[in-house]
Amino acid sequence: MNTTTKFRSNTLLAIICLFALSQNVMAQRKHAEKEVKAKTISIYDIDTLTNPVPMQRSLFFDKVLKQQKRADASDGKVDGVIYFGEDSVGTRILTQAIMKDVRQIQIMIENLPIADKFTENQTKLGYHRALETLLIQFNNDNKVDPVYYKKLVSNFKKLVIAKQENKVSEFVQSNVNIYTMANSQLLSEADKDFLCQEIGKAEPVKMIKKLPEFVNKPCADVVISAAARVVPNELFNYATSTNTSIQAAMGRNTDPLVKTIVQIAKQSKDVQKAKPFLGDIYNKKLTIAQVDEITANPDLFYKNLVRLKLENDALGNSTYTDELEYRGLAYIRRMNELHEATDPKVRFKCIENLSPEALYYVIVYGQEEIYTSSFTGSFKILLEKMKPMTGDELFEKMKYDKFRTFIRMCAGYGTLSQFFATMAEDKKTTLMRDFIANLDKGKEDDLESAVDVADAFGSIEDTALIEFLKKEVKVNYEASSKSAKGLKVYALLATLFNSAKDSLTDESLRLQSQNLNLPPINFVPYKNLLDDKGAVIMQAFFYGDEDGKTSYASFLTNFKGPKWKITTSKYWVNITSISGKPVVIYANLPLAEPDDEEAQNRLNKYMDSIGVHATVIIHRGHSYHLPTTLERLTAQTKIVVLGSCGGYHNLSTILNSSPDAQIISTKQTGAMAINEPILKAIDEDLVSGEDINWVAMWQKLAVDFKGKSNEATFKDYVPPHKNLGAIFIKAYRRLGVTDSE
DSSP, rough: OOOOHHHHHHHHHHHHHHHHHHHHHHHHHHHHHHHHHHHHOOOOTTOSSSSOOHHHHHHHHHHHHHHHHHHHGGSSSSSSSSOOOHHHHHHHHHIIIIIIIHHHHHHHHOOOOOHHHHHHHHHHHHHHHHHHHHHHHHHHHSSOHHHHHHHHHHHHHHHHHHTTOHHHHHHHOOSHHHHHHHHHHHHHHEEEEEEHHHHHHHHHHHHHHTTTHHHHHHHHHHHHHHTTTTTTTHHHHHHHOOOHHHEEEEEEEEOHHHHHOOOOHHHOOHHHGGGGGGHHTTTTSSOOOHHHHHHHHHHHHHHHHHHHHHOOSSTTTHHHHHHHHHHHHEEEEEEEHHOOOOOOOHTTTGTTTOOOOHHHHHHHHHHTTTTTTHHHHHHHHHHHHTTTOOHHHHHTTTTTTTHHEEEEHHHTOOOHHHTTTSOHHHHHHHHHHHHHTTTTOOTTTTHHHHHHHHHHHOOOOOOHHHHHHHHHHHHHTTOTTTTTTHHHHHHHHHHHHHHSSSOOOOOHHHHHHHTTOOSSSEEGGGGGGGGGTEEEEEEEEEEEEEHHHHHHHHHHHGGTTTTEEEEEEEEEEEEEESSSSSSSEEEEOOOOOTTTHHHHHHHHHHHHTTTTSSSEEESOOOOOGGHHHHTOOOOOOOOOOOOSOOOOOHHHHHHHHHHTTTEEEEEEOOHHHHHHHHHHHHHHHHHTOEEEEEEEEEEEEHHTTTTTTTTHHTTTTTTTGGGHHHHHHHHHHHHHHHHHH
16 A cells, blocks of 8 residues: 555544544434433423323313314315415414414423312413413404414413412513403402503503493503593493493493593584594583584584694594595595586585685595596595695695505596696705605504505606606615614505516516515416315405496396306305316405495305305495405405505405415406406406416506596506505515514
């Protein structure tokens, strides 16, 4: 053997010896670590039963398992995974919390060392019952928040440990939050009352809704007093309640503001209309009798609501804001009803005596229902009434309330350049800089302003303004280093802005989805719309007014011919494809009000009884009917077709219930001549077993409507891939779940 070969051999041998030695050392170390871990593992973390569950507790132990199985089966599969739509992070969080952590808590409960057998049995039974209640709450929750349940389960375990170690009061004092309150059945009455009072001061809005649960407890007085200053409307409801316990709690409260609320409830001729004037009455600016005179005149009532809003009276803020929106819609509906009137003096007579400030609020609070022609007519009158006031001066007078909404509406209806024409160039620049700035303000889930910005950008055609807005987004992103919300908001807006004006091809939208960490936004896979029997289930909601009846008749025209079978019952119609892939459509009959609601309820119960859930929901009615339709949304809903505006609050509500939903909406009330071709195109794709490709569908529809009288109406419809507000909310929430994991 030569020297080189000998050296290589010795070196190789040394390496082998060293590797073997290191492996031996590592094995010994792992063994030692296991021994230490085995010796130090807490009784609270053991994942196996030290003893079998006794007979007297096995029933309650199994009830928890039953609820876990119910949760597991909620997605149609019993596989140990709780599927949360396309959200893999949410799926992982829920599976860990509801399936794995709850199981370990069950084992921990049984392993707890309690000397007295009777005490042990009663204590552990109580824990199992409470754990079952937690799971029942989860299984009945139609708007599951994964992070909430993760924290709720964790809180439950910590609370049980605190009870075992006789540290409950210390735990409660250190954990004054909604999770401890939700698990309060594990607490003593004294700890419950302490928690109720402390959360009542910190979270009066949430606690006042639970008043019936603790109305006879001392903490009720604290909660009522705190709530009076932030949600007096809730107290008005309680003050007029027929529940004697609630009436007694309101009557015994010595807080002067609460006493004023009770007085108004007893003395006003119209309590509902008097609510917004709580501050005026409490501060002795007006008497209850004077308020009744004001509210008896609709125009005077509205003008005074505008006054309260501009004065920013702290008392009853939400009350007069809600009333301002509700009363303002009356003007919108009157203008909408007269949309065929050729004389503007007839069409807009109802707003001719309103001030610019009042008219501004009519417009911004009417955003969900205002027709395009109603907006443009109101906008023209507003410009006239403003003179010589400029646009920036109007916003200053309005304290910039809803100014982003107004700009977004102007952009959407093509009047932004006219509004800018009232302003000097430097004022316009400052205004649009403010439009982009401070979107990180407010609570983590307060996204209305950011969504207004996203939607407005989608409608702006001025290339110079587009570049300016992009630059301002970048500036604000760089200035948001200390704000997690700001970084997310501006990063998402930058991504949307950089692609929104590109050619919206399938490839560009695929890249956009990828950059936003979203499922595809340009299409819905056919397979995602199928139920466990391989059929697509659709549900359409109709209402009993004249528009509803006409819409229903028009809707049925899509299904004439040999490809469809229509079966009509007392309350609904069932439409089934008889060629191609299986598609089943349920639609309630538009019976005269209030029987239309009964028809919807009957249909809902029937669908639930046979275990079918719609993946496509269709709303055919005015915006004020929309909340009823949205109650039917579930996590399985993938497409929502709105016959009305998809404003921020509607989008948020939809995505709360249906995180993966793709939304078709319109800037005005839906038109049958547009709705039917859209629905027909969707139906044809489904019967063919094809993915719903929004880009291809909208291109074809645009060709079909080109040059026709309703082309402009079609352009008011917003397809899912152009709905920047919905895309923004989805992307932001996915970032939020990831950050909270």
